[in-house]
Amino acid sequence: MWLILYSCLLLSCNYISVVLMARSGTCKLQGHFKLNGMSQDGDFLIGGLFEVQYLKAFAELSFRTEPKLPHCELFYMTGFQQAQTMVFAINEINNNPNLLPNITLGYQIYDNCLRLGVAFRGATALVSGTEETVFDLNCKGPPPVIGIIGDPGSTHSIAISSVLGLFRLPMISYYATCSCLSDRKKYPSFFRTIPSDAFQVWAMIQILRHFGWTWVGLLYSDDDYGINAAQSFHQDVQQFGGCVAFSEILPNDNNHKEIQRIVGVIQGSTANVVVVFSTSSYLLPVVDEMLLKNVTGRQWIASEAWATSPVLLAQRFKSVLGGTLGIAIRRGEIQGLGNFLLCIRPDNNSQNNMVRIFWENVFGCNFDTEGREGGEICSGQEDLSNTDTPYTDVSELRASYNVYKAVYALAHALHGLMKCEEGSGPFSGNSCADKINLKPWQLVHYLQKVNFTTAFGDHVSFDKNGDALAVYDVLSWQPSSDGSIVVRTVGVVNEGAATGKVLTLDEEAIYWNFETNKPPRSVCSESCPPGTRRATRKGLPVCCFDCLPCADGEISNTTDATECIACPNDFWSNPVKDHCIPKEVEFLSYGEPLGISLTTVALLGTCFCALVIVIFAHYRKTPVVRSNNSELSFLLLLSLKLCFLCVLLFIGQPQLWTCQLRHAVFGISFVLCVSSILVKTMVVIAVFKSSLPEGKSAMKWFGAAQQRCTVLVLTALQVVICAIWLLTASPTPHKNSQYIRSIIVYECAIGSVAGFSMLLGYIGLLAAVSFLLAFLARNLPDNFNEAKFITFSMLIFCAVWIAFVPAYVSSPGKYAVAVEIFAILASSFGLLVAIFAPKCYIIILHPERNTKKAIMGRATQNK
Known part of the structure; x- marks a missing residue:
């Protein structure tokens, strides 16, 4: 804010001065500043502001008298070297026939004493000149200098550029780094050879x-x-x-x-x-x-x-x-600068006193002996090569090298302006700049397009903000x-x-000032390895965090990950959670112990059925086989064999055809089995009724044709249910991750719950009817004890399938398939053992009882 007020005050005073002096037709300087500096005439002057001395003594302020000018002390050798580098660069350009030929550059350099007030006075002197009176210009015209090299301070550059920017006078700083100076709207003519x-x-x-x-x-x-x-x-x-x-x-x-x-x-x-x-x-x-x-x-x-x-x-x-x-x-190298620095000599020009001040600081002498007690008189011929000061050290040219590039940038811009040919210029109407009364904004245009390479090999150009x-x-x-x-x-x-x-x-x-002689660690929290994520600690910066392991199914494959990434559907995180691996596919296979056991039991059941068929076929003419309806017995054994074999469709990786067949074959086989038992039960009841006087006509409804037709019709109805189910909502293979997220359970989706329910419900209905009829006929004479065997077999069958429903629903994955297989095997073995084991026992172990007399005898005895 104080900078703005200062600038406004300065401009207001200048405006009042212009109005007052315009009446007299002349322009006069309203004040004269005592500034340390050095100068050289030329066709075009380049201004310079450098830190050569430090303002140590402050004048006392009073509102009654004009404040005294500050006194600068504490000479800076490096700052003076930078100023001399500007002089060297200008002399080098003047001696270069390829750059600004027939044009001589001069300079006017001032010391800023490391204080804004002094720097601002120096900039004002560079812009307005030092002549006391200017005639016939109406206080208008180009400034004495075409551009300024400096100021090195950011604060100084901000203040000075705020004023110089109003006139578009180019200013190239070699040391001001404040990023705020890159604002082209505020500082339209500011450039720098040092990065911001x-x-x-x-x-x-x-x-x-x-x-x-x-x-x-x-x-x-x-x-x-x-x-x-x-x-x-x-x-x-x-x-x-x-x-x-x-x-x-x-x-x-x-x-x-x-x-x-x-x-x-x-x-x-x-x-x-x-x-x-x-x-x-x-x-x-x-x-x-x-x-x-x-x-x-x-x-x-x-x-x-x-x-x-x-x-x-x-x-x-x-x-x-x-x-x-x-x-x-x-760091750069400037050929010839070292010798140039050793060759400077003081003169007696009061406006060029910077070298004399340097000489006095280096050699401790004084050109003006008055008032100096015990001081030596400077001859001006002292040898600088015998001194060891930062001024003569050219091994680390950094700021001085930037000064060198800044002077050459201004020279190349002026060279481009001078080479312009009328009709091909960059300004309105393809015009060129006025090469005599040069306008500062025209030089700014060329300075923005500067592009050259120094002798040291560094490329020099400016971006749109004037930055190097x-x-x-x-x-x-x-x-x-x-x-x-x-x-x-x-x-x-x-x-x-x-x-x-x-x-x-x-x-x-690199030298490390630590016992380990290695780079130190400087982190609030150590990096989170892959497989973990960062969790910021409450109330602390984001660099302070805890490392939390990724959840199951998520990974982080980079260090210091902020979030864990979920694995794709068919993949799961490995144990260390740093990459996704294919999920384990689970199904009831033939190779695992459970699958081997169930397959073995199913094949044993099939073999038992085949053995019973062989026994019944061999003894088909014996009373035990003939009295129990041998045709239905063979049909029942065949259906039981199919029930055992259908288990094999439930084992192994689900395929479309196995999913479609397993329940269809299972449902049809069990309906064929249960319907055979139902007809068998009805035949037993009909046979018993026909032995009574009042039921002699009962058997005519249960002849062989009627028995086959009944079994066929009952089985056909199940075939229709299966066909409708397969056509409307067929079971298909399905990858299920709901049971265990880390495992894909390969199963058969039933497709339609209603279809599956109707299939099981129909089997259950036939089983219930068979059990009811067999239970009602359980008190028939011993020679007709087939009803008792059927009752017991149906009791086992119904018990197994009633227990199956909750067990199936609650079992996950492949174990649900195992439960279904177990129910098929258990119910099949129950039917096989309960119905056919007693008959085989008599046929094989007690053939003496396998006679018509023995069977009829027991019946007579019961009478």
Whole structure:
């Protein structure tokens, strides 16, 4: 808000000044700023804003007098090297016949003293110029500079670009990384050769993802740089599945209690990795406090603002900061820069005093001896090659390399503008820019399309937001032989890598400040293995979770799965729940013990029936066989044999034809059996009645033809029921998972419950009638005791099938089939034993009783 008010106040004052001066026909500067700087004339001037000195002394404010200008102290050698790199690049371009031929570039560079007020004054001076009076321009026209290289600070760039953007004056920062500056609507003429914080955060996320660090702490400075970077980090870290264990703002006022609290948070957190978006000045008090309390064992991730800071590379910080991984601006090489830096000499121009201030700081001398006690006089011929300062160190050109690229970007844009031919220009009517009275917005157009490669091999271009291609070096802080900390490049993060590999690391070259000499683990909860899913703990971030095993029938085949996946219908989860396997198919097979047992019993029953048939056929002329209606006995034995054999249709994998036949054959066979017993019972009663005087005509209704016809009609009715059932709702093979979800029970679906009920009901009706008739005839004479055998057999039959219904309904899967088979076998054996066992006993073991006399004798005796 204060930036907006400041800008509005400045514009209002300028407007009032313009109105007042327009009456006189001249434009005058309303104030003169005392700024440290250096300059050189040329056909076109390029402005520069650099951090060369630090504002240490503040002037006292008073509302009664005009405030004094601030006094800048504490010379920054690296900042001065960056300013000299701009001078070197301009001189190199001027000597290049292929770039801007016949055009000389000049420069005007100012020191911002690391304060917004000073930086804003410098930017104003670059835009308005320093001439006291301008005639005949009505306070309008192009600014003295065609563009500005700088400012390095994000906060400064925001304020300055807000004003310069109104005039579309291009500004190329080499160090401002705030992602907010990518807003083209707010900052239409802002460019930068350093990636924004959004890309810086993206680069850090690549490192965190590579090492599996999902539980990290966050520290950030209380300024535009730190706040915007922290916001972007919070959003991006969640997208890759990470969480922020703690997020703390580093105080800018060295508040000791606040620093102690932050160190306590770091010490108490389970996060072993701490990400810091800050400059070294914010972080230094926290590191000092951690060193005092011996808080070690943390893996630091440094943003580019402090990844190469010499302040924190001191030997005493090795236990705390050793092994730090950081991302830094892409290092470059500039041929000839080292020699150029050694060749500068001061002059006496009051407007070009930056070199003189540098000379005084390096050699401790003074060009103005007045007021300096014991000071030496600078000759200007001192040898810089004998000094060891960051200014002369060109081994790690990072920010300076960005300055170099920024100057060349502006030069290439101007070169493209100058090469324009009328009629083929990019502006309205295919016109070109006015090459004498250059408009800033026209240069912005060409700057947006800049595309060139530096001598070092780096590609330079800008996206639609004015951002450069994101390329970072990955640094490792390692101990040197003398015990200090040195920074080594161990990898690259390249957004536009041709190989498609975003992060490239030499892990063997990384130093880990841990006893294991391996990357630390930094997770709130260990990864959930396949076969489990993550369940977030209540009240904690999503990275803190429990691993719950997947339910039966569900799997997870990835690490840290949030949900388990249900297996397809015919599949089930394996024991460890990490992949689906085909479900076990279950049916009553011939190979299992139960199937073998039932098959054996069924075949034994068939053999017994065949044996009885052979016995009855061999003794067909004996009284026992003849007196019990041999024809119906053979028919009954044949039907019982079919009942035993139909069991084989119930065993084995269900097929369509077996499903259709099993119940049909079963139903018809049992109806044939029961109807034979029913007719047999009726014949016994008719025979007894015919022996009485009043019932002599009873047998004429039960002759052989009538017996066959009755059995045929009763059986035909069951055939009709089966036919209707098969035609309307035929039984089919069915895979049933309702009984046990992990097993497919291969069974025969009955198709129609009504059809199956009618089949069983009809058999039950015939059995009930047979049992009733046999029960009523149970008191016949012994020679007609067939009724007692039939009664007993029907009693067994009805008991078995009454018990079958609940047992069948309650039995799952193949056991329901086994129950049905058991009922068939039990009822068949009951009929076979109850009816035919006594006869075979007499025929085989007591042939003396198998005579007509013996049978008739017992009948006479009973009389």
